[in-house]
Amino acid sequence: MQFIVNAFESVRDFMTMGGDVLTYIAVVIFAMWALIFERLIYYRTGLKQLGDETLSAWEGREERRSWNAHAIRDSLLSKYSIAANQSVPIIQTLVGLCPLLGLMGTVTGMIEVFDVMAISGTGNARSMAAGVSKATIPTMAGMVGALSGVFLVTMITRTVQRKVEYIEEHLTMDH
DSSP states (O other), X not given: OHHHHHHHHHHHHHHHHHOHHHHHHHXXXXXXXXXXXXXXXXXXXXXXXXXXXXXXXXXXXXXXSSHHHHHHHHHHHHHHHHHHHTTHHHHHHHHHHHHHXXXXXXXXXXXXXXXXXXXXXXXXXXXXXXXXXXXXXXXXXXXXXXXXXXXXXXXXXXXXXXXXXXXXXXXXXXX
């Protein structure tokens, strides 16, 4: 129980040192990871089922060479691709937003440092240090969130591409 309390206090202290911008970064990172986990779970469950349904719908057709069959094939591929790519642009946007929010934290922290310098001069190092931590911690948090997201977005994008290509290869126009 003490471990949980200590962990909570550490996170609270970290969020306090980083300022208000760090809260926004935490919300963005949480939303990004929630969408990433949703996609990863969907690829193992719903998309697999949709792929099986797509292949069986195509295999159930007797005629596969006409213009109508080609249009149906394109429709099946399009529905599968849309389902596979759902939420990926949102995840990419959140990944790109993380470093921008970190930069905003840097700017607001440095403004705080300059305010302290304007009021008390350069002699109050402790007050300036609080502003510097509010400048550097959000930058670091934004970069960590972006780097972790870039890796997984790349993995998700490649997975989607492979799955769509697999379905496309198996929807042959023979017969």
